[in-house]
Amino acid sequence: MSGVVLPEMREARLGNGLRVVVARRPGVPLAAARLAVRAGSALDPQGAFGLAHLVAISARRGAGRRSGRAIDDLVESLGANLAGGAEEDASVHGLSAPVEVLPRLLEVLAAVVARPTFPVAEFERLRRSERAELAHDADEASTVADRALLEAVYAGHPYGHPVEGRGQDLGKIRRRDAEAFHGRWFGPGAALLVVSGPVDPGATVEEAERRLGAWKPAPAKPAEIPSATRRPRSVVIVDKPDASQVQIRIAGVAIPRRSPDYFPALVGNTVLGGGFTSRLVEAIRVNRGLTYGVRSRFAVGRCTGIFSISSFTKNETAGELIEVALEEMARFATSGPTGEEISRGASYLAGLFPLSLETHDQWADRIADAWIYGYEVDEVRGYQERIRAVTPEQAQAATARHLPIEDGVVLAVGPAGPLEQQLSRFGPVEVWPVRRVM
């Protein structure tokens, strides 16, 4: 079977150190651009959780000589979309636009990332609305579970808070904090510009030089984040007395994207809980009808990552679901996957891989990801072979090492009273109010 063909790639480094990658490929007459900076929520100072996120979303509200409204009008009148966001390891501003207007909008993208003005009124409004949105998030049990999980698994680590921050911290962050964060970390030496689509690579690099060549270096080098440590088993119940269904997570510290365990663990996890015929789906959904959805995954960052099982069930069966999930993890770790399971899992991952690189946006994201997480874009060419080369023994070993069978966190969002009785058998229980994680 033929694999993935790399687009025609043109790489350049500008005089100020900015890396530029242009991927020329056929397809619909749109173009995708990403301008990524290696400064994300892991650099949020203590007491200012959410700062990187606020910087990312407010940059769009005024840059260079343009107001936020002028940027909206220009971008949207050309049929384009421009949005910025932070993740743990980076801030990424993305542009998707009709290819013919790309040069005009690269200028806007460059200004938003290199020269944001953080207008006071806009910054204050966003700060208020972000806090108000947390009130709606507090009513979404799955969002509450995902937020609580970071704190429970990573306690004290720079990845241990939600990117969107906390209400209390958002209340204290000032415009000058945003300016200082941007001034300290945002510079061409810690940034990458990617453009993908039916574009002229030479002209695109020239355009990048024109728009970003004068961007001055930042004083600070991108900080490397330490790895995280595994912790003894704890059970966290986030109390939501009105819920008729419990959101459940079982998770622990696992691997970064660069780990040698990445590929065998990816295949192993497909068997355990990644695909639709996984052991967890079979045991929990198909055989017992306990849930509509259950999956496990390795979420990988630059310096570390998290393994998690996510599911939900009616209040009465939360303990049963967790019990089955823990049993399945233990069974996987001791007796491993069969040859048939590994072959099926590998075929599934390898067969669908080309469809993850169909669009200009997917290519731009992949190239930016490789840079952020520290792997080679060229990996995509050998991806399917690497997946198919994984043996059952390698998958078992690489996955089992990182499963929170005895340690990690068992987390449930639902009514604390009945849950405490069901869940105390899994470890020492802490009950948190929802507001603790908002």
Place this chain on the structure above:
Amino acid sequence: MDLGPVVAHTLANGLRVRVLPDRLVPAVSYYTFFGVGSRNERPGITGISHLFEHMMFNGSERYGPKEFDRVLEAHGGASNAYTSNDVTAYHDDFATDALPVVIDLESDRMRALRITVEALDQERSVVMEERRLRTENSHFGLLEEQLESLVFQAHPYRWPVIGWMDDIARIGREDCLDFFRTYYAPGNASIYVCGDVEPDDLLRRIEAAYGPIPAGPPVPAPIGGEPPQRGERRASIRHPAHASAMLAGFRAPAAREPDTAVLDVLQTCLASGEGSRLRRSLVQEQEVAVSVGVGFTWRADPGVFLLSMELAPGASQRKAEGALWAEIDRVASRGVAERELGRARALLRSSTLHEFSTRSGVAHALGQAEALLGDWREAGRSLERYQAVTREDVRRAAREWLAPSHRNVVWLDPEDVS
């Protein structure tokens, strides 16, 4: 949009097949649409279309229970499905080599699905969890269920696609067998394929696999007869919540009516992007809402044009709602500017190009167009339709469809969360 290379063929048993070869990537997207959704249901078995969708993965004559996805994954593929008010669509993405297997799997379940009480009971509890997730523990799920039952009094759109909990518990094996015989025959189905295939070869394989399946009975017409709405209707949901939210709806034209393109333009002017009217006025300038949205999904029968808002904790419902209707009145009385129309056309063009940038997007668009507009070719004509919309069309459509006497409004009234 160039759909010139699409090869269209109809089998003697009525099964329609549309193929668009695209050999750039060694993969294929394969959709099977059945012309049945919650619109074809009746009280007592609401939700059967969706519950039945789950049953399609539980074994057929030559593939036992749990086999469908196992075989597909082993050949480098994955499946999914959805049920809407109007259609049920099954979707397989897979590596090129899996094509013969997919045709075998799909034709076997269309020809001879197995329906056991055991599988039905297990899927019933899965669907009940799905309902708890999406409706009973979701504010917008609760609001939407309440709103549709305000907008519609007679038409089956008044009940949720997932069905009422009691009906999910009640649906029996006989109901399912009857449903399968009535709605899952080739005469009520169509297949859309986009990707690395050779059309003649594909059609030969489909003819061989699906050709012998009998056409099936004529499909009964759904219940209609929705009376006109003669005044505003309101309801509220009391539920523990940290902040309030609103969902409003107006009856909207059926997909085949020309005003759907106008309402697409209107919704883009109102709520797509930071520079849209509602976002600018309600969220940025007046700060009466934290978020605002418009949802207009095309339906086979007259559907609904939705407006939603989330409020900051403690914010005034009256003020937010007043601000929303003031904006709607402004469009209905004065229309939109030429530059807003241009902006909407540009955004809709990009969004259509995005849809056509994946094999799945193209195959789905063909199926959607044929199901709702009666012709797959319409998928390639959406840009022309948007181009033809005038400022006067937008003003007239806002005045006609979003009139105050046609409003339906549901508020979430927060109860104390502690």
